[in-house]
Amino acid sequence: MILSKLAARPVLLLFGLVAAFALPWLIYPPVAMDIACWALFAAALDLLLGFTGLLSFGHAAFWGGAAYAAGLIAVHWGVPFPVAVLGGALFAAVLAVPIGYLSVRLRGIYFAMVTLAFAQMVYFVVNQWRDLTGGENGLQGVPREFFGMDLSDPFFFYYAGLPFVLLGLFAVWRIVRSPFGRVLVSIRDNPARAQALGYPVERYKLLAFVLSAGLSGLAGGLYAISHGFASLHEVYWTTSGQAVMAVVLGGIGTLWGGAIGAALIVELNDYLATAGFTETGLVTGGIFVVIVLVFRRGVWGTARDLIAARAARRSPAAGTDSAAAQVEAPDRQEVTAR
Amino acid sequence: MDGPVLRAQGLVKEFRGFRAVDGVDLDVADGSVHALVGPNGAGKTTLFNLLTGFLKPSAGRIQLGDRNLTGRRPEQVARLGVARSFQITSLFAQLTPREHLQLALAGGSGITWRFWRSDRALDRFSVRAMELLDQVGLAAQAHIPAGTLAYGRKRALELALALALDPKVLLLDEPTAGMGVEDIDRTVDLVQKVRQGRTVVLVEHNMNVVSRLADQVTVLQNGRVLAEGPYDEIRDDPRVIAAYLGEAPADAGGGDAHVAN
Known part of the structure; x- marks a missing residue:
């Protein structure tokens, strides 16, 4: 089983890379770019939701804030688009410092509500500051400058933008599997215990929040450059909701599940829109409810569990750990008997 | 055994008018094993949470050596050398x-x-x-x-975690809670082993364990110190017997019998 597990990782990675590179051949290239951006956004949110145990309902502030920041940098300074995208990510990370500082001390639903409230404030500012952001019209005419190269064809721009997404996904993976990531998981599972071990829990949460926001910003900035404009919709609360939905659909705490969830949602939205169906929320919402009820752990999480269960059935050796635990379990019964 | 390594003075914790800890003075001698006992609701765990920064005292002062611990955060207290275990097993699943x-x-x-x-x-x-x-x-x-x-x-992992911090003072919240006889013996041996070079404060219900481990016993009742002294003195204190009467006299007796064997 260990062998197959070792082999599975590179195979999955290869499959993911092939899928990422083949995407604009299979579907409409601008939609492919949307999927890539949303995949990174969902993975960045999962860093917080799945690995730190914080449900942010305000990540539109970072995705959308970076969209505007990247757009403004590109419009006003005419710099190559990577500079604008990275500038957007940096803006989102900086914006996350005060927001995170004021919200990470809260738990559960209170954290969700406060992040939502901050995101609504960002929305308000963007909507009101018309001179800068264009208000309801959005920020238009964002160029895709890259040393005079012609990137106007979405097919080619996909390959220009993809490295940022892959880099961002790699960063999320790296963070989750770092010493820092280990502390995050311990905080998620048992914050009081982490504190008793000497970890300043809130500061760790704050850094996780800032990193998650910066990576969401990387995705949002790229999205704005890809579309050639930043719209008010990017900072609206439904964008936060859709990101949470992508993570839940794919599987919380699965990292790659969020990318699958994002692909499902973006593709479905696009399909419904081209079919002339206007009530997309009705359909995506319905599918969301079905998936959450049927696949408790999301699409990817459920698939992973099934594969693990099958592998465990095939090789009896894999079951020994749990068997050993059960043998020792009478310990516990003595307890209740006392 | 020198002066107190851990000292609490006039410690009070009030929850909406209810005083869970009501003016406790505690001196824990350096290198000793100090047990906190008392009936349920006596304030033992609240006192633990105060000593480790998980709760902020309404009044009073906590000192580690000559360092003030009052109002410090749990992670700071841990870093300064006071490590704790939890009564309810508290791990990262x-x-x-x-x-x-x-x-x-x-x-x-x-x-x-x-x-x-x-x-x-x-x-x-x-x-x-x-x-x-x-x-x-x-x-x-x-x-x-x-x-x-x-x-x-x-429970063993709980203990190992606290030990990993190499603390000056080790606070164990009911280290044998819910254990069978064999595990209790193992835990007592372990505490004997790890007490070398450090101070141990433990909350414990099992009088047998207290008699085997503790140099000094503080009996709490209704958030106050009822009695304090070596186990043998405490055991015969009429106030302590009265406090425990109807609570678990058989338990205490059983523990003695076990020691006699």
């Missing part, structure tokens, strides 16, 4: 015992901020982690998720 110990050991090194490094960087703590696991008899289960460990083994 997904992590293995070895990973638990790595985290406990890595705390002071700054390495846990490095989000750009592989978690293999934590392997440098593996040797010490395995030593500690071996000490509490957990080496064989070092690599299975802590959530699947049997109850007694989880």
Whole structure:
């Protein structure tokens, strides 16, 4: 089983890379770019939701804030688009410092509500500051400058933008599997215990929040450059909701599940829109409810569990750990008997 | 045994008018094992939470040596050398015992901020982690998720985690709670072993365990200190007997019988 597990990782990675590179051949290239951006956004949110145990309902502030920041940098300074995208990510990370500082001390639903409230404030500012952001019209005419190269064809721009997404996904993976990531998981599972071990829990949460926001910003900035404009919709609360939905659909705490969830949602939205169906929320919402009820752990999480269960059935050796635990379990019964 | 290493003066914790801890003075002598006993609701765990920063006192002062601990946060208290275990087993379900110990050991090194490094960087703590696991008899289960460990083994891991911080003062909240006889004996032996070079404060219901471990016993009732002294004195104190009467006199008696054997 260990062998197959070792082999599975590179195979999955290869499959993911092939899928990422083949995407604009299979579907409409601008939609492919949307999927890539949303995949990174969902993975960045999962860093917080799945690995730190914080449900942010305000990540539109970072995705959308970076969209505007990247757009403004590109419009006003005419710099190559990577500079604008990275500038957007940096803006989102900086914006996350005060927001995170004021919200990470809260738990559960209170954290969700406060992040939502901050995101609504960002929305308000963007909507009101018309001179800068264009208000309801959005920020238009964002160029895709890259040393005079012609990137106007979405097919080619996909390959220009993809490295940022892959880099961002790699960063999320790296963070989750770092010493820092280990502390995050311990905080998620048992914050009081982490504190008793000497970890300043809130500061760790704050850094996780800032990193998650910066990576969401990387995705949002790229999205704005890809579309050639930043719209008010990017900072609206439904964008936060859709990101949470992508993570839940794919599987919380699965990292790659969020990318699958994002692909499902973006593709479905696009399909419904081209079919002339206007009530997309009705359909995506319905599918969301079905998936959450049927696949408790999301699409990817459920698939992973099934594969693990099958592998465990095939090789009896894999079951020994749990068997050993059960043998020792009478310990516990003595307890209740006392 | 010199002066007090841990000292509380006039400690009060009030929850909406209810005084869970009501003016407690406590001097824990350096190098001693000091037991806190008392009926349920006497304020033992609240006192623990005050001493470790998990609760802020409404009044009073806590000192570690000549350092003021009052109002410090739990992680600061831990770093200053007061480590605790939890009454209700409190672990990270997904992590293995070895990973638990790595985290406990890595705390002071700054390495846990490095989000750009592989978690293999934590392997440098593996040797010490395995030593500690071996000490509490957990080496064989070092690599299975802590959530699947049997109850007694989880308690052992709790203890190993507190030990990993190499604390001056070790606070154990009912280390034998819910254990069978064998595990209790093992835990008592372990505490005897790890008390070398440090001070231990324990909350304990099992009088047998208290009699075997404690140099000094403080009896709490209704948030106040009822009596204090060596176990043999406390046992015969009529006020203590009265406090326990109807509570668990058979338990205390049984413990003595066991010692006599």
